[in-house]
Every structure is written in C-alpha cells, then in structure tokens.
C-alpha cells in the first residue's frame with residue numbers, strides 16, 4: 225500500500241462539518257471502549273464482542289432521541305471507527321500496542337470514511353478537487369498527482385489545517401523505473417499508426433481495419449436508404465431501420481476497439497520510455513486537407529497524445545511537444561539535409577548523403593533529436 229496525503233481547502237461550513245464528524249468518531253470510539261470494559265472479563269473473542277457492541281449502537285443508541293444528531297452525519301464514520309477499535313484491541317492482544325485509551329478532544333481530530341467496497345472505489349483525477357464518499361466534493365490546496373483509485377479516506381486536522389489521506393492499491397502504483405531512458409520520438413501516421421525512433425512500431429489492430437471495411441461496404445450498399453423524411457411525410461422502412469441499427473452497432477464496435485487499442489498502446493509506451501517526444505499536431509493545416517483530416521480524426525491521434533500526456537503524471541514520464549512547423553519528415557535524420565517529401569513517398573532517399581530510410585522512422589528519429597532534455 226502507498227498513501228497520499230493532501231491538504232484540503234475548506235470554507236467555514238466545511239470545517240464545521242469535518243469537526244462534527246471527528247466528534248462523532250471520538251464518541252463512537254469511547255462508546256465502544258466503555259461497553260467493552262464492561263464485558264472484558266466475559267467469555268468470547270474480542271471481535272465478537274466488538275460486533276455485539278456495534279449492533280447495540282446501530283439498533284438502540286442511534287435510535288434514542290438524544291442521539292438524533294448521529295443520523296445527520298455519515299454512517300461510514302461509525303463503521304470505520306468500530307473497525308479501528310477492533311484493530312486496536314487485536315494489536316494489543318498481539319503485544320504490538322497498549323490497551324485502547326479514551327479519546328480526548330485535545331488529542332486532535334480525525335476520522336475515516338470509505339466506499340462500501342473496491343467496486344465502489346472513487347476514481348481520483350489529477351485536479352484540485354476530491355470526492356470523498358458520503359461527504360461530498362471538496363477543494364484541495366494542490367492537485368492530486370496522478371489518476372488513481374482509492375476506497376478509504378482519512379480526514380485529519382493538524383493545527384488549523386485539514387488533510388485528507390488515502391491509500392492506493394499496489395498494482396495502481398507508478399513504476400519506479402523505465403526500461404528505456406533515452407528520449408524516444410514518435411511519428412504518427414495513417415499507414416502505420418505509430419513509429420518510434422528506436423524502430424518499434426504500433427499498427428492499428430487488424431479487427432479495427434476489418435470493421436472499417438465492413439462499415440464502408442454497409443454504407444455503400446445502402447447508400448439510397450433514408451430513415452424517412454418527416455417533411456415529405458415519408459415513413460422509415462423496416463429495412464432502412466435495420467440498416468441504421470447495423471451501422472450504429474459497427475460504429476460502436478469500432479469506437480470500442482479504438483479506445484482499447486489507444487489505452488493499451490499509451491500505457492505500454494508510458495511504462496517503457498521515460499522521455500517521449502511527439503509532434504504537436506497542426507490542427508488548421510489538417511483541416512485544410514479534407515481527406516487527411518478525416519483519416520487523422522479517425523485514427524485518434526489527439527486521443528493518443530492526450531492519453532500520453534495524462535499518463536505522464538501517472539508513470540513519471542516526460543512528454544515533449546515538438547514545434548508543429550518543424551519539418552520532421554522532410555529532414556534527413558543522417559545529414560540534416562531538407563528536401564520535399566510528398567505524402568505518397570514511403571521511403572526517404574536523401575539526395576545529399578544517399579541514405580535510404582523508412583519515411584516514418586526518419587521522422588521519428590528527427591523528433592527524438594528535437595528534445596530539449598537530451
């Protein structure tokens with residue numbers, strides 16, 4: 225387990241809320257301890273006694289009119305407090321700690337809330353906001369360092385500052401080192417999805433290509449079908465309806481496959497390489513070329529770059545954007561000579577030094593060289 229502790233930025237109302245919950249936790253702990261002292265000498269395991277005390281609290285104490293205030297507060301607080309009390313007892317019996325003591329207000333404020341189980345764990349995004357189960361969303365002084373999942377949240381006060389801390393699952397931890405430390409350049413293309421300057425490349429998955437072909441066939445064969453026309457009073461035919469349902473299904477399938485491919489690729493790259501250099505995509509230039517614009521939006525280049533960027537915080541990588549005007553595909557990666565390279569030419573043949581190299585690989589190597597870190 226790995227824990228993160230961040231300072232909360234609370235207003236007066238929120239401070240009061242946190243203080244009330246801390247008081248509630250203290251009350252429950254002391255309640256459990258006083259009842260436990262009464263049954264300490266009786267037979268039975270301590271965990272059974274604690275469970276019985278919790279039942280008394282839930283079924284009787286919470287229902288008394290003088291304890292009505294407990295119903296306005298998060299019920300997760302007393303659940304976690306009784307759990308903590310049980311843990312304190314077992315630590316004591318193992319000789320790891322002293323017998324629990326009554327909590328006093330001057331000892332400080334703290335309490336724990338949790339999501340019911342890991343399936344309800346909270347997704348935390350790198351922003352200055354945090355969602356705490358059963359309490360709501362609160363502002364933070366600094367943002368969460370990387371996207372992660374957490375189930376248990378402890379809120380505590382030190383002097384007049386309030387903090388939230390949460391533990392992360394080990395497998396969600398960022399790796400401690402990257403197998404490759406040299407800067408890697410990535411060239412994105414329509415024919416090969418991503419070419420890396422060390423010679424590795426990522427192809428769009430085959431099923432994605434098949435699905436795309438299937439989609440264009442389906443659309444071409446039914447090019448005259450209309451889903452009705454309300455202005456002309458034409459009703460949609462059953463066959464047209466079926467056709468549009470099929471189209472929607474293929475679209476959904478393609479979207480899922482693409483999402484899956486992009487997620488896997490960006491995770492793999494972020495785990496392997498420490499420094500990534502990627503072209504800043506030229507939006508206006510792409511829109512000027514309609515055919516290219518369609519192909520590019522289709523490939524998910526923006527999504528690819530976005531995922532690399534947000535995963536950089538998670539995996540400790542650096543993602544550098546190379547100036548969009550840098551002619552990465554027109555420059556020779558061997559001698560620096562610049563020549564024109566029409567899109568259809570797949571191989572870079574330098575007219576200066578005579579080197580022949582794959583167009584995308586040449587561009588990727590140039591991108592890696594543009595890094596300011598190297």
Ligand SMILES: [Zn+2]
Pocket residue numbers: 556557558559560561574575576577578579
């Ligand atoms: Zn050359």
